[in-house]
Amino acid sequence: MAKLNFQNLPRTIWLEQDKSDGIWGLYLIDQTRLPLQGDILCCRTLEGVRTCVQSLAVRGAPALGVTAAMALAIWAVNEFDDSYVANDTAALDAAPENEFLAKLQAAVAEVSSWRPTAVNLAWGAQSMLEHVQQELNKIVAQQSIDNASKLAKIKDSMLVYAQQMAKDDEAANRAMGSLGATELKLGASPLTICNAGSLATAFYGTALGVIYSAYERDIIQHLWVTETRPVNQGARLTMWELTCVGVPATLITDSMAATVMSNGLATSIIVGADRICANGDTVNKIGTLSLAVLANHYGLPFYVVAPRSTIDAQSPNGAAVTIEQRDGREIAGVAASGVILPQDKNQFKALDLLTCNGASELVIKNGHQLDIARKGGGYAFDAWLAGTVSGAAVFNPAFDVTPAGLISAIVTQNAIFRPPFAF
Numbered sequence: 001m002a003k004l005n006f007q008n009l010p011r012t013i014w015l016e017q018d019k020s021d022g023i024w025g026l027y028l029i030d031q032t033r034l035p036l037q038g039d040i041l042c043c044r045t046l047e048g049v050r051t052c053v054q055s056l057a058v059r060g061a062p063a064l065g066v067t068a069a070m071a072l073a074i075w076a077v078n079e080f081d082d083s084y085v086a087n088d089t090a091a092l093d094a095a096p097e098n099e100f101l102a103k104l105q106a107a108v109a110e111v112s113s114w115r116p117t118a119v120n121l122a123w124g125a126q127s128m129l130e131h132v133q134q135e136l137n138k139i140v141a142q143q144s145i146d147n148a149s150k151l152a153k154i155k156d157s158m159l160v161y162a163q164q165m166a167k168d169d170e171a172a173n174r175a176m177g178s179l180g181a182t183e184l185k186l187g188a189s190p191l192t193i194c195n196a197g198s199l200a201t202a203f204y205g206t207a208l209g210v211i212y213s214a215y216e217r218d219i220i221q222h223l224w225v226t227e228t229r230p231v232n233q234g235a236r237l238t239m240w241e242l243t244c245v246g247v248p249a250t251l252i253t254d255s256m257a258a259t260v261m262s263n264g265l266a267t268s269i270i271v272g273a274d275r276i277c278a279n280g281d282t283v284n285k286i287g288t289l290s291l292a293v294l295a296n297h298y299g300l301p302f303y304v305v306a307p308r309s310t311i312d313a314q315s316p317n318g319a320a321v322t323i324e325q326r327d328g329r330e331i332a333g334v335a336a337s338g339v340i341l342p343q344d345k346n347q348f349k350a351l352d353l354l355t356c357n358g359a360s361e362l363v364i365k366n367g368h369q370l371d372i373a374r375k376g377g378g379y380a381f382d383a384w385l386a387g388t389v390s391g392a393a394v395f396n397p398a399f400d401v402t403p404a405g406l407i408s409a410i411v412t413q414n415a416i417f418r419p420p421f422a423f
């Protein structure tokens, strides 16, 4: 039996209390910088988490669900001002107008709006709200406890609930991994898009969870990975993750998918999902639809793997889903970041001078941009290199809809659904 090295894979997001000042932080591995750097970011505020979500430092539908719950727990313990409840007996009853609940509801609405397409973000936030409503009902009934202690209990329970959500997510991934592996034929060489791996979840992954499980059972030996323009989650994240754990994989550009399918090199397609509609239409990373059309043409099975929380009964079909439109610069150029390693004292001196007043923005001909800043003992850079004419019109939808009719099966943690889909 093949053995994978999961110990080489970091967790995607976690909560941790700083030992020096007792403040809770949401920690995450910065996916904008992988695979070249493995920076860990720490957010202590809702605003900090928003920046991470919108910049794609944390991304992937299940990871966004857990992030939403953790963000709300962080908000409650670090940002909600509870000084008023200490002596106010009415301030913490279970009524909807209750101050804590009202502010929490506003925070839930805000978190849910950060990205529109992956349903798990709103699901994670809403689940936390429901948890708090239940806790409030239980705790408020306890007359013997003062209001400040009641609120402290609720905050503690939010931290526990968010951490449990991460554990449940991993367990669901492992379950769909072993269920989905039974679908793959011995010796199959599947193809995947984007990153539906451990990095897109709390740990282990959805579509890649199936790959891991099938690899460890010696069902498959290899995976095809499309680079997934424009953000390159396939090239940057999936290839990195597969290298960490030890699954042999081959990277191709998005436009090579037809070639590897037509000549029998790729034998099935396996993808994650950002939202699965009530009729089975599946919204996933842009480029998924092209793969489904090709798979249909070449008679290859097309699998979607996602937790039940990605199934959205409120969206009857793909036309009902808002597709996130992202910054055109993702298409009009290439972003890169890294660390500059000065080779002698003159280079150190020059970089010190450049960065002594904070980040330095260098103006470069042809619209390229380069920022250099001090980081730790070194110098980090963030670059954007223009790849087309200045002012080019671009269209940048982040997701597309694969009609249910092109999907062979949808794998969840407790069932495999086949067309016609009824969840």
Ligand code: MRU
Residues within 6 Å of the ligand: 056, 059, 060, 061, 062, 193, 194, 195, 196, 197, 200, 206, 207, 233, 271, 272, 273, 274, 284, 285, 286, 398
């Ligand atoms: O924009 P992203 O990186 O958050 O999009 C993620 C995806 O679309 C993935 O393909 C994935 O299948 C959904 S998460 C497992």
